[in-house]
Amino acid sequence: QKEVEQNSGPLSVPEGAIASLNCTYSDRGSQSFFWYRQYSGKSPELIMSIYSNGDKEDGRFTAQLNKASQYVSLLIRDSQPSDSATYLCAVFSGSARQLTFGSGTQLTVLP
Amino acid sequence: GAVVSQHPSWVICKSGTSVKIECRSLDFQATTMFWYRQFPKQSLMLMATSNEGSKATYEQGVEKDKFLINHASLTLSTLTVTSAHPEDSSFYICSARGLGTSTYNEQFFGPGTRLTVL
Numbered sequence: 656q657k658e659v660e661q662n663s664g665p666l667s668v669p670e671g672a673i674a675s676l677n678c679t680y681s682d683r684g685s686q687s688f689f690w691y692r693q694y695s696g697k698s699p700e701l702i703m704s705i706y707s708n709g710d711k712e713d714g715r716f717t718a719q720l721n722k723a724s725q726y727v728s729l730l731i732r733d734s735q736p737s738d739s740a741t742y743l744c745a746v747f748s749g750s751a752r753q754l755t756f757g758s759g760t761q762l763t764v765l766p
Numbered sequence: 767g768a769v770v771s772q773h774p775s776w777v778i779c780k781s782g783t784s785v786k787i788e789c790r791s792l793d794f795q796a797t798t799m800f801w802y803r804q805f806p807k808q809s810l811m812l813m814a815t816s817n818e819g820s821k822a823t824y825e826q827g828v829e830k831d832k833f834l835i836n837h838a839s840l841t842l843s844t845l846t847v848t849s850a851h852p853e854d855s856s857f858y859i860c861s862a863r864g865l866g867t868s869t870y871n872e873q874f875f876g877p878g879t880r881l882t883v884l
Contacts, residue, residue, distance in 0.1 A: 687871050698859045698878040699810070743810070747871040753800070754873055758809040 658682060659746050661757035669765050674731040676760050678744030681725065687747040688720055688727045693759065694740045703729060734764040768794045770862050772876035779850055780884055787845045787879045789860030795840035796862035800873065801833070804857045816843055840864070850883045857881075 659680045668674045676690075687706050691699035705711045705718040705727065717730040727746075731738055744757040769792040779785050789799060801813045814830075816822040816837035824830045834846040843862075847854055859878040863871060 689872065691875075696857075698857075698875040699861075701872060701874060704872055745873075752798075753812070753815060754871070756810050 658755045659744055659757040661742075661744050661760045663758055664761040665763055666760055667763045667765055668734050670734060670736060672734050672764075674734045674738065674762055674764070676729040676731075676742050676744075676762065678727045678729075678746075678757055679725055680727070680744075680746045680755075682746065682748045682750075682755075683722075683725065684749055685722075685725075685746045686749050688718070689745040689747070689754070690716075690718060690727075690729045691743040691745060691756075692738075692740045693743060699743055731762075734762075736764045736766050739763045768792075768862070768872075768874045770796075770860065770874050770876040772860055772879050774879060775877060776880040776882075778882045778884065781851050782849055784846055784848045785850055785881060787847075787858055787860075787881075789843045789845070789862070789876050791841045791862045791864065791874075794862075794864050796843070796864040797840065798863045799837055799843040800861045800863075801835060801843075801845050802859045802861065804859060804878075810859070813845075847881065850881070852883045855881055855883045 661678050690703040692702050693699045703718040705720045711718045715732045719728045741759040741761045743759045745754040771790045773788045802810045813828045814822045814824045822835035837843040861873040861875040863873045
């Protein structure tokens with residue numbers, strides 16, 4: 656079983672819709688959770704961090720964390736074509752002292 | 767957010783030559799730096815982790831004598847691909863974590879270096 660799992664997609668949503676990206680992780684001791692956006696041919700860019708159960712909002716982005724279910728999600732409201740990218744879920748494990756990345760979900764926002 | 771730079775952004779070299787890639791943290795001290803490799807349409811693959819002043823820890827399957835990593839200061843790490851071959855062609859990305867960024871173990875990525883070995 657992979658440590659961090661994401662649906663690979665591709666996920667397509669129309670412009671203006673809500674895009675929902677999901678991630679599950681296996682290490683119950685995980686402490687910090689991150690979402691990175693990676694455009695084709697570019698390096699990952701950190702867009703959201705979340706550490707406590709519940710929701711965290713930043714502009715059009717909302718990260719949701721449920722440690723009991725070992726689940727973290729990212730919602731993108733009012734999706735724009737410029738949001739089209741691969742979104743990587745990353746989980747920090749205190750025991751490993753490093754981030755473990757999911758394989759990423761490719762999102763396409765259709766104009 | 768914290769800024770990480772990489773140089774060069776792209777390099778083309780002949781088979782058998784060595785290539786050095788620099789990774790710098792510009793506005794924070796990077797106590798730990800990570801080197802990743804990414805092939806087209808594949809996910810990030812961690813190659814090694816380096817702490818300032820210590821030897822790098824390599825992931826299983828990564829040849830430490832081929833991929834030399836030096837983390838001599840809190841703002842600079844280098845990756846040298848020795849005797850590069852076409853199969854080493856890839857996108858190499860560094861990331862850094864350290865003092866003054868956050869207490870929550872965020873990692874910030876450099877822009878990457880695209881290596882093509884002819």
